[in-house]
Amino acid sequence: MTRIPAHRGSIYDAKGRLLAYDSLLYEAWLDLDFVRRNASEDELELLLKNINYYFEIPKEEVLSKLTSNSYFMLLGKSENLDEMLRKITPAIRKYISIELNTERLSLKEYGLDKIVGSLDASGKPLSGIEKIYDNVLHGKKDGFVRKTLSGTLKTKPENGNDVYLSINLDLQKMVYEILEKGVKKNKADGGIAVLMESKTGKILAYANTYDWDVGLMGIFEPGSTIKPIIYGIALETLSITEDSTFLCEGIIQPVKGLDIYIRDTEGEKHGIETFRDAIRNSCNVATTQVASAVLSNIGKSEFYEKLIEAGFGRKTGVDLYGEINGLFQKPSDWSLISPFQFAIGQGIGVTAFQLLRALNTYAADGNLLVPSFVKATADATRVIEVPPKIESRLFSKKLVETMIPVLESVVASGTGTRAQVKGIRIGGKTGTAQKAGESGYSHSDYYSLFWGFFPVESPQYSLLIMIDNPRAGEFYGGTVAGPIFAEIVKNLYGIEAEPSEFKREIYDWKTPDLMGYTLHDVYEIKKLLGIERVVIHGTGRVVKQQPEAGTPLEEEMEVWLSTEEEK
Numbered sequence: 001m002t003r004i005p006a007h008r009g010s011i012y013d014a015k016g017r018l019l020a021y022d023s024l025l026y027e028a029w030l031d032l033d034f035v036r037r038n039a040s041e042d043e044l045e046l047l048l049k050n051i052n053y054y055f056e057i058p059k060e061e062v063l064s065k066l067t068s069n070s071y072f073m074l075l076g077k078s079e080n081l082d083e084m085l086r087k088i089t090p091a092i093r094k095y096i097s098i099e100l101n102t103e104r105l106s107l108k109e110y111g112l113d114k115i116v117g118s119l120d121a122s123g124k125p126l127s128g129i130e131k132i133y134d135n136v137l138h139g140k141k142d143g144f145v146r147k148t149l150s151g152t153l154k155t156k157p158e159n160g161n162d163v164y165l166s167i168n169l170d171l172q173k174m175v176y177e178i179l180e181k182g183v184k185k186n187k188a189d190g191g192i193a194v195l196m197e198s199k200t201g202k203i204l205a206y207a208n209t210y211d212w213d214v215g216l217m218g219i220f221e222p223g224s225t226i227k228p229i230i231y232g233i234a235l236e237t238l239s240i241t242e243d244s245t246f247l248c249e250g251i252i253q254p255v256k257g258l259d260i261y262i263r264d265t266e267g268e269k270h271g272i273e274t275f276r277d278a279i280r281n282s283c284n285v286a287t288t289q290v291a292s293a294v295l296s297n298i299g300k301s302e303f304y305e306k307l308i309e310a311g312f313g314r315k316t317g318v319d320l321y322g323e324i325n326g327l328f329q330k331p332s333d334w335s336l337i338s339p340f341q342f343a344i345g346q347g348i349g350v351t352a353f354q355l356l357r358a359l360n361t362y363a364a365d366g367n368l369l370v371p372s373f374v375k376a377t378a379d380a381t382r383v384i385e386v387p388p389k390i391e392s393r394l395f396s397k398k399l400v401e402t403m404i405p406v407l408e409s410v411v412a413s414g415t416g417t418r419a420q421v422k423g424i425r426i427g428g429k430t431g432t433a434q435k436a437g438e439s440g441y442s443h444s445d446y447y448s449l450f451w452g453f454f455p456v457e458s459p460q461y462s463l464l465i466m467i468d469n470p471r472a473g474e475f476y477g478g479t480v481a482g483p484i485f486a487e488i489v490k491n492l493y494g495i496e497a498e499p500s501e502f503k504r505e506i507y508d509w510k511t512p513d514l515m516g517y518t519l520h521d522v523y524e525i526k527k528l529l530g531i532e533r534v535v536i537h538g539t540g541r542v543v544k545q546q547p548e549a550g551t552p553l554e555e556e557m558e559v560w561l562s563t564e565e566e567k
Helices: 032-038 041-055 059-066 081-087 109-116 128-132 169-185 223-236 275-280 284-309 338-343 352-363 397-413 477-496 519-529
Strands: 002-004 018-031 072-078 096-106 143-148 151-155 162-165 190-197 203-208 245-248 271-274 367-369 374-378 383-385 390-393 427-437 440-454 461-468 533-537 541-546 558-564
Touching (some): 018 032, 018 081, 041 059, 041 072, 041 081, 072 096, 081 096, 109 128, 109 203, 169 190, 190 352, 223 275, 223 284, 223 397, 223 477, 271 275, 275 284, 275 397, 284 338, 352 367, 352 440, 352 461, 440 477
Antiparallel strands (some): 002 143, 143 151, 162 374, 190 203, 367 390, 440 461, 541 558
16 A cells, blocks of 8 residues: 655745645655564675665664664655666665655745745644644645555545735745845844735735744834824824924923933924924924823823724734734833833834734724735635735724825925835835833934835835844934835836736647746646646746657656746
8 A cells, every 4th residue: 555645735925826835755765674684694785785875875874773773764755756766776675665755845035934934854834824824734634545456446635725825926025135135235133024915914025134033023112103103092082183282392301200301313303393293203202292191181091002902012913823912011010101102112012013003004094904924725626715804993084084194294204205206105104213221222223114105095005114223324214214115115016017927828638838837837737737747846937848848648647847046
């Protein structure tokens, strides 16, 4: 009886391109116990020589295994059965068995490793989509081939289902490369960029230049990027009105009698400001007055609940494994100065996904969305869409309509002018957060942030950029993260406008022309035509195939393909 392993489902990008899939492998196993009991000295010597010659395993290693408690030893793997059989000469064949198994292959470039995830040596999922969608992807039941007196009985395996991501591979590559270039240019420690569909919460690209998933499992202080949420809470609770004004003299003492002051950047004095001016200028003094009005009106417990409703201090529900809650203390642990610090983005630790979805409410008609990487799942007969999920309404449509022009003014004439893109109306908010240390806030280490949505007249996209500790001179969010945002936006519209490629006729009687196709295209055609096995070398698009296009199709035929990445 021969086992046919059940395939783990494949993972595709939004355009159906393979990101992770199972490849069939033939494995040669040495039956150590059978060798111990049956091999003569001459046979053992011949066996050791053959294994050393064909599998390049030293004699000492095999002998060590033979004196251990192990029952089997893996000699090698190959996608080609004939190649494997040539290595096993008749004289040693009785000691070696060949098993059919699978190997998980996946794209790891451009930060995809943190999205797709990985499996351990035993096939157990460790992270990413592989982990959180394991119940969908894992193979259900192996198949078997049995030889009986009446013939050969074949039971097909029950393979896992496929997962289609909202990630667009072209956008992912572009966003990652631009972010990586921005991190290097600014001599920063790292960076994060998350591009999301503003109305659905679907993630189109998620780039992270760190060795670990900082966007999901790390926190940073949001600085002034939190201010639109603070002003939204103040307006929604009627703590301030659209006509409220504030006096900025460059410095303010939030709590009388407490020797702690909040300053504006370089002590800048903005004078009399409306709330629109205060957001455009990213004024700390005015925002402190807004926080005071909110506390006087609804109290600190309700203020805390409003920020919790905005998604801070709790998981977003994004469908990647390992998300943390962030850091947001309960009111019982607050000091007198705490709520004023929160209002300017200090003393609160957020993840990239928390901050993005909170700010995105202004691009989503006031709705708080659940971010998602998955577009659909699919089995052999149907596709099941994963619909967008609205968690709650954070702000009214009227408030959103009030705030959108204000956020656009930040980019048009405020602190976010470096995020401008000609011909595209953008709204957003800058942020520059001092890093906290054991002795207080640093005056040399910063998080530089910019969040924006576009086009303003009908928001489609929401994009967050975070650059960690830039050291090339600039450190303000508008001047460091803003240009990175702008470059991504410019490139985004070029990629989205590209036409689809490779439309050719496929016939069920001859080998198709697969040159130039992606791996996903190949597998779809394989299913359509019932080709028994496709052997692929490399990743990217097909550059060579055997047999040639036009060769008559046969039952249980193999198609060999060579692929390479596009230059």
